[in-house]
Amino acid sequence: MAPDLSTARTRLGELIAAAQRIVPFTGAGISTECGIPDFRSPGGLWTRNAPVYFDEFIASQAARNECWRGRFALDSAFGTARPGRGHHALAALWREGKSPGVITQNIDNLHQASGIDDSCVIELHGNTTYALCLDCDTRFELDWVREQFDASGGEAPACPRCHGFIKSATVSFGQAMPVEAMRRAEQLTLSADLFVAIGSSLVVWPAAGFPLMAQQNGARLVILNRDPTEFDAIADLVIRHDIGDVLAPWVE
Incomplete structure (x- = not known):
């Protein structure tokens, strides 16, 4: 007990x-x-934004768009947490x-x-407060990613250096x-x-x-x-x- x-x-x-x-x-x-909900409980983060699997992120622009839309939806929790x-x-x-x-x-x-x-x-x-290029490992701040995302009408940006996929620096399901x-x-x-x-x-x-x-x-x-x-x-x-x-x- x-x-x-x-x-x-x-x-x-x-x-x-x-x-x-x-x-x-x-x-x-x-x-x-x-102020950051857990992931699995009722009302947790995954009940509001289903995770995008890593292979889906790699294979589909639509999945990359959805992944970043879901990440920005969490700003109210992660952005103000102390x-x-x-x-x-x-x-x-x-x-x-x-x-x-x-x-x-x-x-x-x-x-x-x-x-x-x-x-x-x-x-x-990993860490959700910044992003990385999956090819050249260049770091990107989330404000920059958000600017590109909004300016393109909701399309996940590619790395300006090598054109690789930019992903939050977290380990997704299916990622090593x-x-x-x-x-x-x-x-x-x-x-x-x-x-x-x-x-x-x-x-x-x-x-x-x-x-x-x-x-x-x-x-x-x-x-x-x-x-x-x-x-x-x-x-x-x-x-x-x-x-x-x-x-x-x-x-x-």
Whole structure:
């Protein structure tokens, strides 16, 4: 049975105090208090804008147009979001030297906005706050893409350098996981003596394998999530309270 809020904070505090290398692993739940809905729940992002699969994006101009239309429809959520208490608590642990970095499934850039250096945020599913050419890897800011999109009557622009397809810098369904990010995430996971999974349903693989990897390597495992996960039985501590409420004591 998951502990009450006060007990959960006390137990988590004891684990944090005893740890030398804390590795947080974050999912959509840490950002919901920032105004960004999760993906799968009723009212989530995918109920309003069905994802465009990567092979469809490559094969069809119409799919590319729809993909960018859906992305711009999310500006009201992503464009105004600011880091929440959970982000700030993890940033405090990072500044104190207790945590070497964060592994995240999120694409919202809020860990960086909370003060964690970009080099210490491992983004398994990319970042939606900018775009990349799939051929030459040139970076494009979203304001530029939006200008081109609107000026052409809703047609996704091509790269002005190489004419490749421009896509938000996220990992779409059917797109290969980023090799370097996965390598760094594994390295960080294996260095942890305390691994804290926060706001993740732990159902999206291969990312969901990192908590298991950490536990099997001898790390203590904490799962902080609203709903049960399939890894609760092997965790040292399971917390099912509001993430911001739980982590508030660690916010500087």
